[in-house]
Amino acid sequence: MNADQVLESLGRFGTFQVLFFLCVSFIYMRGAWPVMGILFLGGDPGHHCQVPVNESISDVIPVDSSGNYEKCQIKSLLTNQTTPCSNGWTYGDEFDSTILTEWDLVCDDNFMVDLSSTIYMVGNTFGALCLTPLSDKFGRKWVILSFLWIQGAIGIATAFSSNYIMFTVLRFFIGLLNMPIALTTYVMVTEMFPASSRSFPSVGINCSWGIGLVFLAVLGYFIRDWRTLQLVISVPNFLTVTYAWFLPESIPWLIANRKFKQAKSVAKFAAKVNRKNIPSELLVVPDQEMNEAPGAGQSQEGLLNVKVTKKYTVLDLFKTSKLRRYTLIMFYLWTADSVCYFGILFATPQLHGNQFLNIGISGIVEIPALIICMFIINRIGRKRPLIFFLLLSGIMNIITIFIPTNTDSGVDLVWLQITAAMIGKFGITGAYSLSYLYSSEIFPTVVRNHAVGLSSFFENIGGISAPFIVYATSGTLTYIPLVLFGVVMVIGGTLACFLPETHKKPLPETIEEIEYGTKKSAPVTENTHL
Incomplete structure (x- = not known):
């Protein structure tokens, strides 16, 4: 069975794919609540x-x-x-209760809320590195669902925290599970669509994150007690209990793990929903014994005379000039995207105006950015849009410091400051999404997993740093953090000019293809007689 041929036979965007996309979009959407909920859970009413x-x-x-x-x-x-x-x-009376007001996390302890956010991000990092690989062994569906239910239970327990330490420790475990849920969901989306139509859902799934921010702003506005809000953003995890019956497992994962009967069952169900007929030859289950037994007439010596494929490590990313340059630039972009994206969000409540409205707007602007990405990446490529979004975000964040709150005549310009910041948020959203896509295409197959895994590590380093950068500059001008993030983005846009275009180019398989532009098979050692 060939996974991509089976997926192609189901149609590109049939009823099955739409329903599947909506189901996993809910999972991705509620993922914004644990991350950004601290803005209201730990809000400062003055x-x-x-x-x-x-x-x-x-x-x-x-x-x-x-x-x-x-x-x-x-x-x-x-x-x-x-x-x-x-x-x-x-x-003040902006909130009925937050962890800041309940435990007096102000003055000498005013760093404690940001510390809690950083510890949450540390949990994200450990989860991405240690728990995400479980989905390769146990499947996408059950890892996602089990983590959702465990996270929901921990989230409910968090609402009953008796002190700051208990709250922060429980939030660490919420973060530990949230990143594996998000990453596995993203992988599952890309796997359930054929290669010819994968870019739309893989970028579009991020729209649900922006919708999640809008919902969080609405919930924060109407629920001003942090314990109640924590319960409300945790209980929806258990809505996915119904997914145990109708959410399908990833067809490519089932085939890759030789669970052919289950893959055949999912494919037939999808075909029925889409009213498609899958050619019977695509559903032929391979004879495992034939695959594993030696071929007819094959000698014992032939069995022992094998080629030992070279083992690649993270160090191979830095051994050749072009790949080293691409690697360092992508690591910088992942760090910059993360620190600026989360930094802008964490800095948003410090902006003038209604913080609930500001958070809601910051979520809304993500949607058009991602829609634009979906349409332009297949027309003009990846490189130019990436540079544009990075520079747009950088420039708009930098100019916020030059916009006064009021003119000399008393005209209120707060709206213009917020508009510039939101355009910057628009830019970083597009850049972030394109960096994900770029990383999956720029690295050769032999080291792609190493590269993406290490990129995710740098992404989380950026997320860990963001709350402390906002805290360290909170005593200065309100827009200083945005200016710092803007400079980081401009540097990123400049570095992106040294990346190759990957649109309409086959995925590189070996490091030699990156360095010399020629298609060579992965190097192997001498024949070895076992």
Whole structure:
């Protein structure tokens, strides 16, 4: 059985593929909630030192250079000296309750919310490296579903956390499972469509992430208590219990793992839904004994005289000039895409205006970026759109620092600042999606898994760094983080100019094809008699 021929016979975008895509899109969509939920779970409604009874706030709370009340200082009326808050804090009314207000994660402890986000991202990294490979052994479907249910249970437990440490540890395990769920879902989508029509669903699945951000903004707006919100974003995981009966396993995975009867059953079901007829020769189950037995007349010496294929390692990515250049550039782009994407999202609540609206808009702008990607990558290639999106994101984020909040005449320009930042978000979304596609095409087959795996590691390093970059610059101008991310993107756009175009070119199989542009078989050692 040939997986791609079977998938082609089912049609490109039939009813089966559409229903499958919608099912896995829900899984991908709710994946945005654990990652970005901390924006509301740990939201800061504003605070200042608690004012003593019978005292006026204007008498005991000093103001800063912007005319706002100091957050962590209180003035003694006896000595007229300012001291740190000693009687607790008074919080604003934007939220009913967050982990910040419940556990007083402010002033000397104001890094704790961002630390929790970073630890979550560390969980992502370990999950990607340690748990994602389980889907190769046990199948896509059951790894996704079991991880979803375990994550849902941990998410519900998180809502009942009694302290910050318990909350953060449980969030680590939520992150540990979230990245394998997302990566395996993405792989499953690419596997269930034939090669000729794979680019649309592989890019389109990311639209559901943007929709997830919009839903999160709506949920955050209407649910201002962090425990209730945590429950609401965790319970939907259990809606996938029904998937145990009707979500199919990946046909390519079944065939690759010699589960031919199951693959045949899934293919026949898909054909029935799509009202297609699969040629019977495509469903012929190979005779395993014939595949494994020596050929007729084959001598014992012939069996022992084998070619030992060269074993490739991560180090082979750096041994030749062109591949080394491509590798280093792609590692930079994955890191830059991740740190800037998540950095922009984490910085969004610091922007002026309604933070719920800002998060919602940031999710909405992802959808047109991805739709544009889906249509242009098969027309003008990958390289030029990638450069365009990187430079667009970089330039728009940099110029935010040059846009004043108000003009000299008092005209409010906050809308223009937010617009520039959202266009930057539009650009990074397109660049991020194209980097995924580029990585699957630019590396030769013999080291592709090594390259993509290591790229994912650098992607997670960027995600880990993002919250701390936002925190480290939070005491400066609001738009400093966006400027830093913009510079990183401009550098990425410049480096992308040194990458080759991969559109309409066969996937390279060997390192020699990358270096010399000639198609050679993978090197082998001398014949070895066992």
